[in-house]
Amino acid sequence: MKKIERKILLNPGPATTTDSVKLAQVVPDICPREAEFGDVMREVSEDLLRVVHAPEDQYAAVLFCGSGTLAMDVCVNSLLPKGKKLLVLDNGAYSSRAADIARAYSMDVIDAQMPVDCPIDLAQVKAILAEDAAQDIAVVYTTHQETGTGILNPVREIAGLVHAHGAIFIVDTTSTLAMRPIDVVRDGIDFCMASSQKGIQGMTGLAFIIGRKDIIAASKDYPVRSYYCNLYQQYDYFRENGQMHFTPPVQVIYAAQQALKEYFVEGEMAKWQRHTETMTAIHNGLAKLGFREVIPQEYQAGLVAAIAYPDDPHWSFERVHDACYAQGFTIYPGKMQGKGTFRLCALGAITSEDIAAFFRVLRGVLDDMGVAVPVHYEN
């Protein structure tokens, strides 16, 4: 077997994976309609429930073939009753994307845009809900970690307000699930979602939604806004047939099965500890070179650092990227409007030692380019 070169991905997903996960994809050909494959999907679904401590009698995990945005699409389009409104608490690019999805389906959406450089303000949420005296808002949506900035939103506190209003709460946990501990009951999350290439450290192509069965059952009677991406239909088809409605990403699901095994061997808290150590190494390495992070650490979810471009005539993100990439390290552009930023992320099967190796490479690249170290900023 050819040796697989190890690459360190510091982008916000897909993540660096273990060789055992990569190799789990190499399986005998199988028709996914076979019961044997249904068992694999059932095991993956049950494991996903365990990752977020979702009681099996109340929650279901529903699998789809697609990237993370597909899971967002499914949640947005499938859970809004006729004549009701979706409220998106929007403090970043991913919540904005959810609002875009709702608009694409001509749904009645309130896109509550908030400052992108701090967590969602509970007082503002309270005020928006208080204005909805007629209780038109049936669904509230937000993002756990806005991956563009690394900001963590206070979902448990928001959940209290949402439920007091009688609405259901959807949280995009794509960039936190299986990294930062989540407990859907404790955190008041009715629906959350992620994809296989991020926290669980699997391959790209499996999107999943974990949500309350009673609400999924009720959604049977809601408008069907998408043929392929309907939550109730996928849930019901799997329950009845033990299969996905349409062809699943077979090999990716074998990889997810292996990734979840490795997740439970490492353990929820040990994995979170590893990511935290990786992130600490990122913070320290940046500080040592004089780089400025644009979001205060107390606002961060502990998985993504957004860094301002230094004011140096020799700085070029593209050149730094290319030189690091050539040496096995992938860094990533930022996602903040109007600001030159790049990102370093702590997800994936990497450790603080990989980060130490990265900073040795980065230091060499900056020196080669003639960027003054410590880097400097005009103000």
Ligand SMILES: *Cc1c(COP(=O)(O)O)cnc(C)c1O
């Ligand atoms: C990565 C990510 C997604 C999904 O992105 P895809 O490119 O479709 O996989 C959705 N939400 C958040 C918060 C993410 O970080």
